[in-house]
Amino acid sequence: MDRPVPIAEIIEGRHSGRTVTVRGWVHRKRIVGGKAFILVRQEGEVLQCVYDKAEVGQRVWEEAEKVTLESSVVVRGTVREDPRAPGGYELRGEDLEIVGLSADFPIKGGESIEYLLDHRHLWLRSRRLTWVMKVKHSVMQAARRYFIDNGWWEVTPPILTGSAVEGGATLFELKYFGSKAYLSQSAQLYLEVLIYPLEKVWAVTPSFRAEKSRTRRHLAEYWHLEAEAAWMDMWDMMRIVEELVKHVLERVLEERRRELENLGRSLEPLKRAVEERFPAIRYDEAIEILQKKGVEIEWGDDMGADEERELTKEFETPFFVTHFPKQIKAFYMKLDPEDSRLALGFDLLAPEGYGEIVGGSQREDDYDTLLSRILEEGLDPEDYDWYLDLRKYGTVPHSGFGLGLERLVMWIAGLDHIRDATPMPRYRGRIKP
Numbered sequence: 001m002d003r004p005v006p007i008a009e010i011i012e013g014r015h016s017g018r019t020v021t022v023r024g025w026v027h028r029k030r031i032v033g034g035k036a037f038i039l040v041r042q043e044g045e046v047l048q049c050v051y052d053k054a055e056v057g058q059r060v061w062e063e064a065e066k067v068t069l070e071s072s073v074v075v076r077g078t079v080r081e082d083p084r085a086p087g088g089y090e091l092r093g094e095d096l097e098i099v100g101l102s103a104d105f106p107i108k109g110g111e112s113i114e115y116l117l118d119h120r121h122l123w124l125r126s127r128r129l130t131w132v133m134k135v136k137h138s139v140m141q142a143a144r145r146y147f148i149d150n151g152w153w154e155v156t157p158p159i160l161t162g163s164a165v166e167g168g169a170t171l172f173e174l175k176y177f178g179s180k181a182y183l184s185q186s187a188q189l190y191l192e193v194l195i196y197p198l199e200k201v202w203a204v205t206p207s208f209r210a211e212k213s214r215t216r217r218h219l220a221e222y223w224h225l226e227a228e229a230a231w232m233d234m235w236d237m238m239r240i241v242e243e244l245v246k247h248v249l250e251r252v253l254e255e256r257r258r259e260l261e262n263l264g265r266s267l268e269p270l271k272r273a274v275e276e277r278f279p280a281i282r283y284d285e286a287i288e289i290l291q292k293k294g295v296e297i298e299w300g301d302d303m304g305a306d307e308e309r310e311l312t313k314e315f316e317t318p319f320f321v322t323h324f325p326k327q328i329k330a331f332y333m334k335l336d337p338e339d340s341r342l343a344l345g346f347d348l349l350a351p352e353g354y355g356e357i358v359g360g361s362q363r364e365d366d367y368d369t370l371l372s373r374i375l376e377e378g379l380d381p382e383d384y385d386w387y388l389d390l391r392k393y394g395t396v397p398h399s400g401f402g403l404g405l406e407r408l409v410m411w412i413a414g415l416d417h418i419r420d421a422t423p424m425p426r427y428r429g430r431i432k433p
């Protein structure tokens with residue numbers, strides 16, 4: 001067999017007039033007036049293959065009649081430009097080999113979301129989900145590129161942990177050789193350990209949160225991109241986040257423009273985010289803005305998805321919110337030296353209603369202050385003895401952040417639910433397939 005040609009190359013016009021072999025799955029099929037129109041799908045792209053009963057041999061015609069939706073096939077034919085075909089090219093079919101004849105495919109269109117989620121292992125073949133996976137691929141590659149190009153070290157923190165990072169309420173507990181352990185909610189504490197040998201570190205790991213309620217933007221398992229660096233304060237780290245997000249957007253606009261357009265995503269907000277500086281407001285100002293808009297919120301309240309959505313209407317690019325009341329933020333955040341009611345934390349919110357995609361902060365680097373914050377939060381200092389050690393042996397000002405990759409993909413691809421930003425979503429009540 002000749003080298004099979006990717007359909008993407010054909011619709012880019014690189015094989016016009018040539019005889020090629022293509023491998024894929026039958027996406028659609030109809031037979032009219034002695035012609036079989038078979039739409040073959042490969043990596044989210046489709047190619048129309050036309051078999052003419054009068055021209056092809058009997059064996060090929062029988063295969064064309066027999067082949068069912070989602071069968072895997074090898075087709076061979078000549079590429080022709082045809083503005084009526086999807087993608088502008090079609091294949092004049094000469095040969096057709098059925099590799100795996102498909103049984104009656106259980107997804108025909110019009111099914112409910114629950115049904116489709118139960119058939120996720122098959123639904124993932126849909127072009128839409130394929131495009132989203134390609135966008136995620138480019139997001140991850142671009143992020144990795146940013147860190148490599150800027151001298152950060154990639155590390156591999158553990159997933160099995162002995163202590164909570166983000167509060168006990170969302171911890172997944174498991175048996176660990178006769179005692180208790182947890183699935184990691186965040187690699188942050190371990191990344192803090194690793195800045196002493198490596199200064200600037202980052203990792204992509206799964207994070208686990210036993211979120212009790214189902215929302216459009218929470219998963220029980222998500223991919224977490226986290227970074228931590230010595231010698232950086234909160235503002236330094238916000239600049240890193242801004243550069244990283246801009247770099248990712250630039251690359252995705254370059255590499256995945258077609259997928260974004262296919263998804264119906266307007267590119268304007270993404271381009272604007274590359275070009276314009278991300279504004280920063282303080283929590284105080286955010287509360288004022290919300291109160292002026294008639295939202296019921298008091299100083300000291302945490303902002304949920306609804307409040308964040310309201311706030312995003314005031315901005316056309318991603319924007320930072322900083323200086324939160326310490327009681328709504330984690331124990332490890334450094335307190336503002338100018339106002340000890342506040343923590344030097346920041347969130348980055350995506351516009352268009354999306355809300356938080358990054359949470360970060362400067363970390364408390366003073367031993368006594370950190371110990372009293374641990375006690376204040378009702379945590380057991382013994383669980384954190386190793387973490388406290390970092391403040392005892394050569395403490396250093398440092399900062400870091402965590403970015404939810406599915407949250408970023410959700411915004412970039414313009415999805416209305418986070419589950420489509422990951423192939424096999426996990427959330428309360430869903431573990432299969």
Ligand code: ATP
Binds near residue numbers: 218220222407
């Ligand atoms: P939220 O307030 O939206 O629950 P959080 O404040 O709990 O988020 P952090 O603990 O700061 O989030 O986690 C860092 C980042 O991880 C968040 O900015 C978000 O992008 C992502 N993230 C957090 N929880 C989830 C989740 N359950 N599913 C997907 N992504 C999440």
Ligand code: MG
């Ligand atoms: Mg949360």
